[in-house]
Amino acid sequence: MANTYFTEDHEWLRVEGGVATVGITDYAQEQLGDLVFVELPEIGRKLAKGDTAVVVESVKAASDVYAPVDGEIIEANTSLSSDPSLVNSAASGDGWLWKMKLSNTGQLDSLMDEAAYKAHIG
Amino acid sequence: MTGEDTKHLPLEGLHHAAGARFGAFAGWSMPLTYPAGVMKEHLHTREHAGLFDISHMKLFEVSGPDAAALLNRACPLDAGALEISQSKYTLFLNEAAGIIDDLIVTRLGDNRFMVVANAGNAVEDEKHLHALAADFDARVEPLDRVFLAIQGPDAWAALARAGIETGSLLFMHGIEPRQNWFMSRSGYTGEDGFEIGLPEADARDLVAKLLQDERVQWIGLAARDSLRLEAGLCLHGHDLTPEIDPASAGLMWAIPKEVRASGHFIGADALRSILERGPSQKRVGLKPDGRQPVRADAALIDTDGNPAGHVTSGGFGPSTGHPVAMGYVNTALAKPGTRLFADVRGTKIPVDVTSLPFTPHRYRKG
DSSP, X not given: OOEEEEOTTSEEEEEETTEEEEEXXXXXXXXXXXXXXXXXXXXXXXXXXXXEEEEEEESSOEEEEEOSSSEEEEEEOTHHHHOTTHHHHOTTTTTOOEEEEESOGGGGGGSBOHXXXXXXXX | OOOTTOEEOTTHHHHHHTTOEEEEETTEEEEEEOTTOHHHHHHHHHHSEEEEXXXXXXXXXXXXXXXXXXXXXXXXXXXXXXXXXXXEEEEEEOTTOOEEEEXXXXXXXXXXXXXXXXXXXXXXXXXXXHHHHTTTTOEEEEOOOEEEEEESTTHHHHXXXXXXXXXXXXXXXXXXXXXXXXXXXXXXSSSSXXXXXXXXXXXXXXXXXXXXXXXXXXXXXXHHHHHHHHTTOOOBTTTBOTTOOTTTTTOGGGSOHHHHXXXXXXXXXXXXXXXXHOOSEEEEEEEESSSOOOOTTOEEEOTTSOXXXXXXXXXXXXXXXXXXXXXXEEGGGXXXXXXXXXXXXXXXXXXXXXXXXXXXXXXXXX
């Protein structure tokens, strides 16, 4: 059974069996506008919470996406290389960014659930 | 996001109603995008007609017996040689021939000219013109207008349907079709189009009529930037600055030969000596390899790893389908086809020097 968490930086995490799939929320993709490039992370890279994991580039600007928790990258969404607009059209689905193996599941407790996130973005 | 000093467009309510997302630019709160998004807005402009609120830009009327003489002092220009209704792209230079602003001057009458200047420099430009005007029998009057641009292949037809005939007006010409209106066939997208300064009440009426036409959509500042970049047009503050001269910027086409030789404009001596020794750097188009955009301030290096220049504007070109950029490189590296690298967050992205524009201009010249 997967649990979904949200961060104040407008990311979502779907956690199943110690692995989190991470993406940005629909709210975030709307703020960014049309994406034209996603700089994906290397597999095997170890990230601490707050490290830049991915850079998403819109027509106008580049924005960092941070690791919401500690862990190791085990997969990147390579379909974004040819179609970065998947993040716009399916932010919480096919537009996921990376998968990471969690090294500190306790960090999940400080994240928001969907109701709290909805309240956060107003 | 926006402070107390932020200026607001007279038609801001219309943009809110259209669902615009706002951002700060040159001291103004400006619509950046509408719900369609920058990509669709950009393409819509190239295919049909985009409506832009550019009221952040400033119109000045310069009039009086010495109006042409004042402009010839302020700009590398022969204002007296302009035909009535002819427009000319020109510059304000400092004593070192650095570009204070780029602007368009249109002759409205024997002793009357319209000057259209950039938002970011409007205050400085006005001071500059007023200070110079003290030596001339000429008046500089900033006009209180809403300023709209309608750009794209359907712009003329949409205006015609809205009751404004543009038939005989050609590219880089401007007229006063109604009282307190100024309309020129010009723009910042590379497309055929018009820029219209008019009183607010008239503007509300015109906007309402134009938006009834399905060919016309509001277009935000984000697409305005990607359109002008594809068209190879400069943004002052980025591609042009007071530290850059017209020879380096590749804008000598805007300065007639006689004016270069004998003009008494501010910066004339400095410009002549720059031309004698040749500019050390030049503005060029840059086409990055692949899909990753290369943006302003990225450093450029040559194939040997030596500093080559820097990027001044960069982003993604929705019409070209690839990233587009421009910047300044050492003159020896300015030839189209030269391979350089841009440093983007430590990664070296290959970029090729290319001629501008990226998207062919489609002006209505005759």
